[in-house]
Amino acid sequence: MDTARYYPLLEKIDQVSWQALNWFFPTACVGCGKEGISFCPECLGQAPRQSLDVCALCGDPLPKGRVCPACARNKPTYRGLRAYGLYDSLFKEAVHQLKYHRNTALGLPMSQLMWPMIDTAGWVVDAVVPIPLGAEKLRQRGYNQAHFLARPIALHLRKPYLPNVLIRLREVTTQTQLTAEQREANVRGAFLADPKLVLGKKILLVDDVFTTGATMRSASEALIQAGAAGVYAATFAKAGKA
Numbered sequence: 001m002d003t004a005r006y007y008p009l010l011e012k013i014d015q016v017s018w019q020a021l022n023w024f025f026p027t028a029c030v031g032c033g034k035e036g037i038s039f040c041p042e043c044l045g046q047a048p049r050q051s052l053d054v055c056a057l058c059g060d061p062l063p064k065g066r067v068c069p070a071c072a073r074n075k076p077t078y079r080g081l082r083a084y085g086l087y088d089s090l091f092k093e094a095v096h097q098l099k100y101h102r103n104t105a106l107g108l109p110m111s112q113l114m115w116p117m118i119d120t121a122g123w124v125v126d127a128v129v130p131i132p133l134g135a136e137k138l139r140q141r142g143y144n145q146a147h148f149l150a151r152p153i154a155l156h157l158r159k160p161y162l163p164n165v166l167i168r169l170r171e172v173t174t175q176t177q178l179t180a181e182q183r184e185a186n187v188r189g190a191f192l193a194d195p196k197l198v199l200g201k202k203i204l205l206v207d208d209v210f211t212t213g214a215t216m217r218s219a220s221e222a223l224i225q226a227g228a229a230g231v232y233a234a235t236f237a238k239a240g241k242a
């Protein structure tokens with residue numbers, strides 16, 4: 001069955017159910033509280049975006065070239081990373097609302113902000129996968145915030161959404177204090193991917209925040225190990241330098 005022809009309908013259903021959620025969360029600007037819009041133009045205009053000259057693999061500022069020295073030395077298995085904004089002020093507040101305050105209705109407008117960035121990245125992807133939470137965190141939070149960003153991206157791209165191909169076996173610790181060897185061990189084996197579902201596919205991984213990159217590296221590694229043909233990474237925000 002060609003499921004792609006149902007995508008416009010699925011997208012519509014998705015949007016209608018998102019609008020139903022507004023009953024619980026009346027739409028208001030995350031920055032100034034203005035009603036009727038999640039990100040008003042004024043707040044969006046002032047919010048911290050990334051500069052255009054960034055490393056294609058970690059998003060850190062880069063004077064010239066494509067990949068920073070740190071990524072060239074220790075290359076991730078994913079081919080490219082894009083982050084929409086900096087994890088600060090407006091965008092940090094948006095992530096907090098989505099993640100810790102159960103404002104899941106914010107997922108669609110946040111996802112929509114990411115769409116042009118993904119459309120212009122020049123990536124060819126076959127499926128969209130959210131970074132999963134570990135079982136314990138999922139139980140505590142009750143939902144995976146990355147799902148609310150990733151599913152609208154899949155519908156927008158008209159590509160299959162595969163929320164169950166990755167399993168998170170353990171949390172990945174912050175990389176900064178680790179030696180290169182410890183980093184390898186830290187990243188390896190934190191996720192498990194289902195070869196039946198990813199073999200030969202180019203996967204777009206989606207998460208809310210890119211911090212040290214350890215999580216993205218680890219999830220990408222699991223997908224490649226399971227036979228994925230390529231991995232790209234998109235996040236709503238990125239912690240650290242402009």
Ligand SMILES: [Zn+2]
Nearest residue numbers: 029032040043
């Ligand atoms: Zn505003």
Ligand SMILES: [Zn+2]
Nearest residue numbers: 055058068071
């Ligand atoms: Zn880099």
